[in-house]
Amino acid sequence: MGRDIKKKSEVRSQESGEKTPRTGKPDLSVNIAGIQLKNPVMAASGTFGYGEEYAPYLDLNRLGAVVVKGLSLKPRQGNPPPRIVETAAGMLNSIGLQNMGVEIFIEKKLPFLKKFDTKVIVNFFGDSIDEYCAVAKVLDGADGIAGLEMNISCPNKQEGWLEFGTNPDLTFRVVSAVRKSTKLPLIVKLSPNVTDITVLAKAAQDAGADVLSLINTLSGMAVDVNTQRPKLGNIIGGLSGPAIKPVALKMVWQVFKTVKLPLIGIGGIMTAEDAIEFMLVGASVVQVGTVNFIDPQASIKIVDGIEDYFKKNKIKNVKEMVGSLRI
Amino acid sequence: MEKVLYNEKILPLYYKLGMSWEGLPAIEPGQFVMLRITEQVDPLLRRPFGVYKILGLGAGGQGSEGSEQGIEILYKVVGKGTKLMANLKPGYTVDVLGPLGNGFQPISKVGSVRQNQRIIMAAGGIGIVPFYLLAKNYHLSSISLKLLFGGRGKDDLPGLEDFKKFGIDTAVSTDDGSMGKNGLVTDLLKKELSKKGDCVVYACGPKAMLKAVAKMAEDADTPCYVSLDNAMACGIGACLGCAVKIRGQGSGVRSQKSKAFSPYKMVCKDGPVFDAKEIAWEEI
Numbered sequence: 001m002g003r004d005i006k007k008k009s010e011v012r013s014q015e016s017g018e019k020t021p022r023t024g025k026p027d028l029s030v031n032i033a034g035i036q037l038k039n040p041v042m043a044a045s046g047t048f049g050y051g052e053e054y055a056p057y058l059d060l061n062r063l064g065a066v067v068v069k070g071l072s073l074k075p076r077q078g079n080p081p082p083r084i085v086e087t088a089a090g091m092l093n094s095i096g097l098q099n100m101g102v103e104i105f106i107e108k109k110l111p112f113l114k115k116f117d118t119k120v121i122v123n124f125f126g127d128s129i130d131e132y133c134a135v136a137k138v139l140d141g142a143d144g145i146a147g148l149e150m151n152i153s154c155p156n157k158q159e160g161w162l163e164f165g166t167n168p169d170l171t172f173r174v175v176s177a178v179r180k181s182t183k184l185p186l187i188v189k190l191s192p193n194v195t196d197i198t199v200l201a202k203a204a205q206d207a208g209a210d211v212l213s214l215i216n217t218l219s220g221m222a223v224d225v226n227t228q229r230p231k232l233g234n235i236i237g238g239l240s241g242p243a244i245k246p247v248a249l250k251m252v253w254q255v256f257k258t259v260k261l262p263l264i265g266i267g268g269i270m271t272a273e274d275a276i277e278f279m280l281v282g283a284s285v286v287q288v289g290t291v292n293f294i295d296p297q298a299s300i301k302i303v304d305g306i307e308d309y310f311k312k313n314k315i316k317n318v319k320e321m322v323g324s325l326r327i
Numbered sequence: 328m329e330k331v332l333y334n335e336k337i338l339p340l341y342y343k344l345g346m347s348w349e350g351l352p353a354i355e356p357g358q359f360v361m362l363r364i365t366e367q368v369d370p371l372l373r374r375p376f377g378v379y380k381i382l383g384l385g386a387g388g389q390g391s392e393g394s395e396q397g398i399e400i401l402y403k404v405v406g407k408g409t410k411l412m413a414n415l416k417p418g419y420t421v422d423v424l425g426p427l428g429n430g431f432q433p434i435s436k437v438g439s440v441r442q443n444q445r446i447i448m449a450a451g452g453i454g455i456v457p458f459y460l461l462a463k464n465y466h467l468s469s470i471s472l473k474l475l476f477g478g479r480g481k482d483d484l485p486g487l488e489d490f491k492k493f494g495i496d497t498a499v500s501t502d503d504g505s506m507g508k509n510g511l512v513t514d515l516l517k518k519e520l521s522k523k524g525d526c527v528v529y530a531c532g533p534k535a536m537l538k539a540v541a542k543m544a545e546d547a548d549t550p551c552y553v554s555l556d557n558a559m560a561c562g563i564g565a566c567l568g569c570a571v572k573i574r575g576q577g578s579g580v581r582s583q584k585s586k587a588f589s590p591y592k593m594v595c596k597d598g599p600v601f602d603a604k605e606i607a608w609e610e611i
Binding site for chain 2: 069086093290292294
């Protein structure tokens, strides 16, 4: 079921030996489930709007992909404010999945994104299996989408509000159903708020996911001692930023050893060094999130930094790096 | 990266930070910048600050103070980020993103103001920030300016001297009576609104003050614009963190049938200056 880490590295060195480019420039391109990326850096969902917001600040053409803000079938208002609070080396958010709905996205936002030489990956969610499938079907019919990323950290309205992503049976059912609703490459974004993430990763793999991305935000809260109230309007929210990186790295490593699917590493990546740590533990691709808020050009700096690291360490391509942690 | 020119304490909790800005863009009164003062990850996010002054000769001939092109930020030490900011020394580098957001509508665009044009600037404490540039824009025009400036005490009226230098007609109130009238800035506003002639109110300050100002202006049928402050991560409309509830678009309960996309606007991109009538004050 899982990878044999040692065998894998033997296979990897054989493969990369055959494909060694003769030029000195490292090859940053990577193909995951048929999505050909020019480099392994994506802007993470929820931190990059619909791409448009960032276009004045960086060249979108330089990104491997843009993962747009999560979409539902109908528009969602989101949670009452305050929605954001900074914590030690991190931030909590309770935006509440505010979005314009999949139809308006396709009509108003997708045409702009299609103009760029980057892949568009659409993050989506639902509050029932039916809604997940309905959104996937709408997106399947749109032109210019390279792949879908399923956010399964949502409560299931029809079955006791249990989060899809925290229960292997629910994960299996919702991913299986979506798998049948779209021909697009399907990335499943895993929740870290579980006892054993490898169980959920296996469920998603068995259900037909093409790629796994992890981790989503860690559930958390913050309290104001002056008012003796929660700092977020929604009381609880999701923690992101450098504070969560060690947790994310461990989970990527665990999942890498468990499943065969390509992985996208997410969680507190601020620099190229952070991104490389994720590749070493098994991520083929990384998503850059919270740092976009701090430095709109961070993702491009990370692309450049990865290239520099490859050159310095004579690494020829991404495949050579992935999961090559020395233990 | 820009350079710190000066960082002076002007009152126990208030500082003026001057920074260079090469190729300074045009800045409207009420616009803000997102500042990052450290490469460290704690504090992590940028912080929004209104632009107080334009230094040197800004774009379009704006500003004239000092020689080096840049901006001055007037800030209050309130938390981890501003405490660190107070330690900045000349020559240190800071990272500035902006100018961002929409400033105060020029009075020419405020429809109902016709004769006896009068601007009332209502400021509470650090809420004085956007009014320096606004006053600068109008103090030589035919429009009459009135500044109503309220604070907890005399140490809570930063920049008051700057407005005196302009010769702006100013009324002051303090909660403790240590300067000006003992009371709230809204007491001053009540008197001002009772005077004859059309006027427009521009306000910036704590939310409770803005709520009261908005109510008084609405009751007096006077146009009123407020500059809001909110926690925000990006400042450019991407994170959707700085949401503020807008009037008359649903109850906040998720309604999938609602045709309106959202009852929320973003302080960073849709504001920070809003028509006071837009805001659902009962939820603030």
